[in-house]
Amino acid sequence: MSGYDSRGRRWPVRLMRATAVLVLLDTLAQAALAGLFVTGDLDLLVWHSANADILAALTLLQAAAAAAVWRRLGGPAWPLAASIALAALVGAQQALGEARVLAAHMPLGMAIFGRAAAMVCWAFTYCPRPRPRRTEQERPEPVEVAQ
Template structure:
């Protein structure tokens, strides 16, 4: 079997999707740690928190692209793509709230983002792509001879 057929063809996009989901989750955790350390008095970490928000935004866009490839090329479900788009939008909103110093909304939204990122990691590691050929080329039912 060639590298570009069968199982190998499905493995690459799924691996990329899983890797980006893990990176988003880890970076979200880093954001929470930076925020916590800033709140305890290390004011220099606010700049790190702000810079890391840009990284998190880029990672959520990369995750969305990876999920889109799995959905499009492997026939995966559409809801994870919608969830990834929503997560990217939430991160953008989170950045705007942080820049505006609206902490009453910024902190709970951060927890929501962490929950969404954790859910995406759980889904990506339980997802198993099905063979498209098997879905498209089902044999006609055989009628019993009388």
């Protein structure tokens, strides 16, 4: 089964693009919430913490979308590995934030933003090619099983 619907759309790529953009935007929101918290609005720390859970969920959705691109369209496997690594980094980021290890939490946040931006760039430049269909001559002969 190919990754194309009846009208030839590449839904896994669209899903990948949408989730990558959402991850990037939510990462930007995390940075904004952190910056506003640092300026003295202490209530935003609760929002920052809650939004971290949303970001973690979005990175898992992005990994699922990358898996669909890989499996259904025959795309490269590295975006799936990168998305799983991004989800792991977000988990580590959450742990560092809860432990108040800001010396590692802040630089890791910048690394997460960079990786999220790279995933958006890839998602919008990736152009899947349709898998070639086998002709009748290329199809393997059926194997008869002796009973």
